Amino acid sequence: MERVTIDDISLSLAHAVELPLKWIGPEEILQQLLAAWMVIDDKDIPFNPRLIGKPGVGKTTLAYAAAKKLGREVFLFQATMDTRPEDLIVTPVVGPDNRIQYAASSLVTAMLKGGVLILDEGNRMSEKAWASLAPLLDDRRYVESIITGLTIRANRDFRIVVTMNEDSSTFEIPEYIHSRLQPQIYIDFPEADEELLILKENLPFADDAILAYVVNFLQRAHAADELYSVRDGINIARYALKMLKASGGEREEIFPLAVMRILGDEALHYLT
Secondary structure (H helix, E strand, O other): OOEEEEOOEEEEOOOOOOOOOOOOOOHHHHHHHHHHHOOOOOOOOOOOOEEEEOOOOOHHHHHHHHHHHOOOOEEEEEOOOOOOHHHHOEEEEEOOOOOEEEEEOHHHHHHHHOOEEEEEOHHHOOHHHHHOOOOOOOOOOEEEOOOOOOEEEOOOOOEEEEEEEOOOOOOOOOHHHHOOOOOEEEOOOOOHHHHHHHHHHHOOOOOHHHHHHHHHHHHHHHHOOOOOOHHHHHHHHHHHHHHHHHHOOOHHHHHHHHHHHHHOHHHHHHOO
16 A cells, blocks of 8 residues: 655555546537646646536546546545545545544545545535635635644645536535636537447447447437436446347347336337
């Protein structure tokens, strides 16, 4: 386990993530995110962009692809309504010798190593958790650990991006945090051709007829402003393929059953 020492306090570091994600979408949106992270002068600082869109439209995939394009290590923090300030910064743990040790979060690890932190579903966090990040998100670029008393400064190469879902199970973000999370980049549902490419990337073993059926279903749902995403489409297609393999049934019977099992009866309305 990698460790660093700051002011005589040893911190164990979190691990970077390697994810099987590939961005298949508008190159323009990827460039917008990369531009937000650019530093164009010694006195300049990077933005802290937020990616907004409905669940499953590829916000995390976009963030990961941009970070890998920079050649940086990627760290992921999954925010929840129970996230505490110490979870975001430094957490005390009991070591094998029953002594208290300190674990740096994935965010702090990214700060120290000059990596990229994806703060996933950030608008699930409470204001108390966000308040602990306020000095990191402006030109101060540090966090303070109440647990250890440390002030931890971000490496100049550190970058952060926050993803936010547009759904009802989220908190309002405080205005002083909103002003620190700029620019706002909106990701919409993909067009039919992009959606087909995403399905093919994730299900290379699926036949074209199944994938076309899924795309048609999703596009009809998007037009009605339903929350069904390409992630749902992947699950529908995968389940339909498994049932076809297991039972040898007819596609026309299996596909509606897969839709119903994954999304419920109400989704059948969008089948042709």
